[in-house]
Amino acid sequence: MLITALKKAARAVAVLLVVTFATFTLVFGNGPGIARGVLGTTATESDVRQEVVKLGLDQPLLVQYGKWLQHAVTGNLGDSFFTGQPVTSTLATRLPVTLALIVLALVLTSVLSVLLGVAAAVYGGWVDRVVQFLAVLGTAVPAFIVAIVLVFAFAISTRILPATGYVSPDQSLGGWARSVTLPVLALLIGSIASAASQFRGAVLDTLSRDFVRTLRARGIPETVVLFRHVLRNAAGPGLTALSLQTIGLFGGAVFIEQVFALPGMGELSTTSAQQGDVPVVMGCVLVAIVIVLVVNLLGDLATAALNPKARTR
Structure with a gap:
């Protein structure tokens, strides 16, 4: 188990280096x-050249990336080119907003997708058809379209929930819950449909195996067969699907935060990329890829714990 964890951690570090270097290459030059x-549009060419040197943008790509990586290892992500504020401070105020959306959506996706997937596989019929229809619909309809529909339905027409804005849980827990309900629902609809479809397929495949028929023939109660044996064997593909949902949730959060005017990392990364604020862009990419890699690593370790065959990969 320890060797498996070390191998997966090494792969995660390699992916981190490749992604950050690729991002740095895109914003470099x-x-x-x-x-x-x-400086603004009124700056002279001389001022521009001096600012390029001041920001260190005149140095070769590898030198710039090496310096950034060296500082990033110590927790120093530099200062914003435009505001002068430390990137870590900026991320500290934006990251909780995005994490609240992603964590809530991921937890709800985990619970509801298992329930829907198992129900579709066991009962079939209209339950199965509804889950498959939702899977297709959730994949086909972008999250921002779902967000706009939710705004019209629950914020404009009925005024049950706020259309935009974010309330910190320190100010009001109830206000925070109201402010994140629609964004979380917009992310949840697409992710839960896809994950439930994956769990359905994994449970159906497990139910058709010989050991399940043997357990039933021995008179073991159906609930024990289902929740103790079938779910354990079907958890691997399901956990993989859930870990992949994290990437989709981060991508969806970029658009969702724009729709609901939330001060999260999605809005920050979009604005900084448009401005060319390299330190902030790299900070956003680093945080996002670390979170995704940690979730995927935990998913792989959980799969290896449930399925010994996966430990050798």
Whole structure:
């Protein structure tokens, strides 16, 4: 188990380096444009050249990335080119908003997708058809379209929930719950449909195996067969699907936060990418990829704990 964890951790570090370097390569090379954006349109060419040197954008790509990586290891992500504020401070105020959406959506997806997937596999009929229809619908309809429909239904027409804005839980727990309900629902609808479909397929495949028929022939109660044996064997594909949902939830959060005017990482990453604020962009990418890798690593370890065959991969 320890060797498996070390191998997966090494792969995660390799992915982290590849993704951050690729991102740095994409934002590298527009030093004069970034410097002019910082100084304003009235800046002279001389001022722009001096600002490029000041920001360190005149150095080779590998040198810039090496310095950023060296500082990132110590927790120093630099300062924003435009506001001058430390990137870590900016992320500390934005990350809780995005994490609240993603964690709530992921927890609800985990619980509801298991229940729906098992119900569709065991009972079939209209339950199975509804789950499959929702899976297709959730995949086909983008999250921001769902968000707009929810705003019209629950914020404009009925005024049950607020359409925009975010309330910190420190100010009002009830206000916080109301402010994140619609964004979480917008993320949840698409993710739960896909994950439930994956659990349905995994449970159906497990139910058709010989050991299940043997357990039933021995007179073991159906609930014990289902929840102790079938779910344990079907958990691997389901956990993989849930870990992959984390990536989709991060991507969906970028659009959802725009629709609901939430001050999270989605809005921050979009604005900083448009401005060319390299330290902030790299900070957003680093935090996102670390969270995704940690979730995937935990999912792989859980799968390995449930399925000994997966430990050798």
